[in-house]
Amino acid sequence: MSGTNAQGFYFRGYTNLGWVVDGVNQDSDYAESNRRAEFSRSVNAVGGSRVLDVSGGLGTTFFMGPTQQYRFIPMLGLSYHNLNMRMRKGYQDVSNLSNAQLVDPEITSLPPLGPFGGLNSRYEAEWSGPWVGADMLLDLRSSGRILVRLEKHWVNYYAKANWNLREDFDHPLSYEHKSSGEGWVFELGWQNAPVDYQWVWGVNVSLQSWEAGAGEYLVHFADGSLGVSQLNGVNWSSKSIHLSLSKAFGN
Secondary structure, three states: OOOOOOOOOOEEEEEEEOOOOOOOOEEEEEEEOOOOOEEEEEEOOOOEEEEEEEEEEEEEEEEOOOOOEEEEEEEEEEEEEEEEEEEEEEEEEEEEEHHHHOOOOOOOOOOOOOOOOOOEEEEEEEEEEEEEEEEEEEEHHHHHHHOOOEEEEEEEEEEEEEEOOOOOOOOOOOOEEEEEEEEEEEEEEEEEOOOOEEEEEEEEEEEEEEOOOOOOEEEEEEEOOOOEEEEEEEEEEEEEEEEEEOOOOOE
């Protein structure tokens, strides 16, 4: 949703709610830094997971061009993004005892390869914070309208997990991730020129890249103790194409 009033005051906002129909995630454990000496890997179904995105911003419109057909709109805003991932139907893909013993020489066995039952773990991640950006609208008259959008985000990252098959972890809060970072959002779109009583269609391509740096990794153990270590970092990127269709009416 967006709009500009007669004074050029501009608002843009949206709320997206989605469900994951099908897909998998990979959960790996490593004995050494930089993802070396992998000793455990499971591949799990994530159908039934949910995503929520909320963003809003305010700006001022600057009209340009011989007929003021171009608009440049610097903006300030806030955004919140949530991924609530549910993991089930586990399958053990890697189980390397020698690598696991690099972490703890007393480990004598690991889960066998193949499917395993009882998995019902959750991981919920949140990215939230302010952003600055700009929208550029190019009205090409009969050729349609082009939209260019760029946003720079500063975010706090927080995640919590319930690893239900780990008896040594507490439940429902098994561990937490805390960090801060930044993100970029780029969008390019086109919409055909509206004609009275005709359909208007458009296409948008969106690219996002988010990164949180080193932070805290807090492990809540079943005996009530708390383990603290470093979270090396978190990365999230996405690419999407959106098609739109609406009905335009004349005055």
